Amino acid sequence: MFEAENQTIAAVCTGHGGALSILRISGEHALDVLKRIRFGRVEPSRETARQMLYGHLGSPDGEPCLAVFMPGPHSYTGEDVAEIQCHGGAFAAGRALKLALDAGARQAGNGEFTRRAFLNGKLDLTQAEGVMELISAGSEQAGLLAERQLNGCLGNRIRETRGRIVELLAECESRLDFSEEDLDWTEPEEFKQQIEAQREIVEQLAETSRAGSIIRDGVRLVIAGPPNAGKSSLMNRMLGYERAIVTEIPGTTRDTLEESVILQGIRYRLTDTAGLRAETSDPVEVLGIQRSRETMRTADLVVWLLDASSPETAQAQIEEMKHTIPDGAVLIPCWNKIDLKTNAEALPATMPKAEFISARTGDGFETLTARLASEVWHGKLESTPDYAVTERHAALLRQAAGHLADAEHETEIEAWELAGSALRSAAEQIGSITGETVTPDVLDEIFSRFCIGK
Ligand SMILES: Nc1nc2c(ncn2[C@@H]2O[C@H](COP(=O)(O)OP(=O)(O)OP(=O)(O)O)[C@@H](O)[C@H]2O)c(=O)[nH]1
Numbered sequence: 001m002f003e004a005e006n007q008t009i010a011a012v013c014t015g016h017g018g019a020l021s022i023l024r025i026s027g028e029h030a031l032d033v034l035k036r037i038r039f040g041r042v043e044p045s046r047e048t049a050r051q052m053l054y055g056h057l058g059s060p061d062g063e064p065c066l067a068v069f070m071p072g073p074h075s076y077t078g079e080d081v082a083e084i085q086c087h088g089g090a091f092a093a094g095r096a097l098k099l100a101l102d103a104g105a106r107q108a109g110n111g112e113f114t115r116r117a118f119l120n121g122k123l124d125l126t127q128a129e130g131v132m133e134l135i136s137a138g139s140e141q142a143g144l145l146a147e148r149q150l151n152g153c154l155g156n157r158i159r160e161t162r163g164r165i166v167e168l169l170a171e172c173e174s175r176l177d178f179s180e181e182d183l184d185w186t187e188p189e190e191f192k193q194q195i196e197a198q199r200e201i202v203e204q205l206a207e208t209s210r211a212g213s214i215i216r217d218g219v220r221l222v223i224a225g226p227p228n229a230g231k232s233s234l235m236n237r238m239l240g241y242e243r244a245i246v247t248e249i250p251g252t253t254r255d256t257l258e259e260s261v262i263l264q265g266i267r268y269r270l271t272d273t274a275g276l277r278a279e280t281s282d283p284v285e286v287l288g289i290q291r292s293r294e295t296m297r298t299a300d301l302v303v304w305l306l307d308a309s310s311p312e313t314a315q316a317q318i319e320e321m322k323h324t325i326p327d328g329a330v331l332i333p334c335w336n337k338i339d340l341k342t343n344a345e346a347l348p349a350t351m352p353k354a355e356f357i358s359a360r361t362g363d364g365f366e367t368l369t370a371r372l373a374s375e376v377w378h379g380k381l382e383s384t385p386d387y388a389v390t391e392r393h394a395a396l397l398r399q400a401a402g403h404l405a406d407a408e409h410e411t412e413i414e415a416w417e418l419a420g421s422a423l424r425s426a427a428e429q430i431g432s433i434t435g436e437t438v439t440p441d442v443l444d445e446i447f448s449r450f451c452i453g454k
């Protein structure tokens with residue numbers, strides 16, 4: 001048994017249900033732990049590093065396993081790492097872990113391997129976050145974005161900007177240290193413009209958080225409208241299976257119903273809602289309608305479905321739409337049931353431009369999906385961006401932009417000390433994104449979201 005302060009950690013890093021389990025051990029005593037729990041003809045050692053060695057777990061006639069030893073610093077964590085592959089299933093994995101703990105390792109906490117990789121300079125913080133994003137990626141775009149972040153695309157961009165701000169800070173500080181005659185300074189006006197240029201970059205970086213949240217978390221799309229317009233039918237068509245109950249009775253959907261789907265590479269978090277109408281005394285439906293309104297408030301997009309087969313109520317349907325849609329929601333009006341005898345030309349105009357579909361036959365569905373995609377990206381984004389920041393990064397960038405604005409003001413009045421202090425604060429905030437400047441509690445908060453074994 002090693003001393004109490006032993007920091008060699010172990011965890012099962014594969015999920016349940018697979019054919020194999022992998023136990024990972026990291027730390028100063030990784031090799032010793034491995035030697036104590038795995039038996040075989042060839043001893044794992046620094047000479048046999050990175051070779052897969054066949055053996056048995058726990059005793060010479062224990063369960064068969066494969067083991068590999070990877071000495072630091074060229075390992076995931078930067079420390080000595082050992083990995084053991086054994087049969088899948090909770091039992092085999094649990095026993096392997098218990099053997100490692102009995103041999104002196106400590107159970108790893110959430111994300112502790114990656115945290116060590118960060119602390120040992122193997123990854124910056126954006127890359128560490130990229131690891132977790134890759135694991136939880138729910139679409140191809142999210143996976144690609146995570147991979148790029150893991151490769152350092154975002155981290156490099158952030159470091160470049162911070163580096164420039166640090167240079168400006170250095171100039172500001174040397175103005176305080178040397179007198180005017182000593183050196184040839186940048187004119188204050190030009191210096192201010194240089195800060196402004198960095199502020200604009202920082203603000204643009206913060207703005208990529210919208211694309212980031214759409215790619216990572218999906219678009220919150222709510223299907224709303226009057227009862228019987230075909231909302232549940234549209235939900236089912238988008239999902240490709242009969243998820244929601246559809247009947248000809250108005251007021252069929254009582255509660256909001258959520259599902260996720262990927263269309264044209266974009267992940268949508270769809271919500272089907274109870275049809276909105278004023279004249280109902282059914283308490284369940286009233287509650288359902290309340291929920292419909294609540295979900296609309298947090299939606300990125302609202303498809304407002306109108307019934308094209310009842311032109312006599314068309315104008316009233318549009319009026320209802322106008323006073324129900326919350327401010328700021330992106331609205332797509334959509335006439336449904338165009339397979340029924342309707343004269344699309346005769347329908348009243350909507351604001352903004354309406355789509356025409358048949359949830360029953362699928363007519364117009366492709367056009368609607370393309371319209372959704374263009375509303376999501378405002379026609380700007382065609383493929384996965386090289387980087388897009390998370391909300392954590394955006395918050396730091398916005399604070400940094402505020403400090404840079406202060407620095408511009410101080411430069412204008414040639415208050416160099418204050419300008420320097422504002423630039424320093426900006427550099428610090430930006431440094432927290434990659435982890436160049438970061439406190440342990442921020443690390444705790446970030447890595448607590450990781451799984452054990454990562
Ligand atoms: N002909 C035709 N009928 C449709 C179409 N879409 C839906 N319907 C029918 O319209 C009726 C209502 O459809 P739902 O999907 O339940 O409508 P809803 O908007 O969810 O209704 P509530 O949940 O009551 O608010 C059903 O009888 C559907 O079969 C369509 O495109 N064409």
Ligand SMILES: [Mg+2]
Pocket residue numbers: 231232233244245252253272273275
């Ligand atoms: Mg419905």
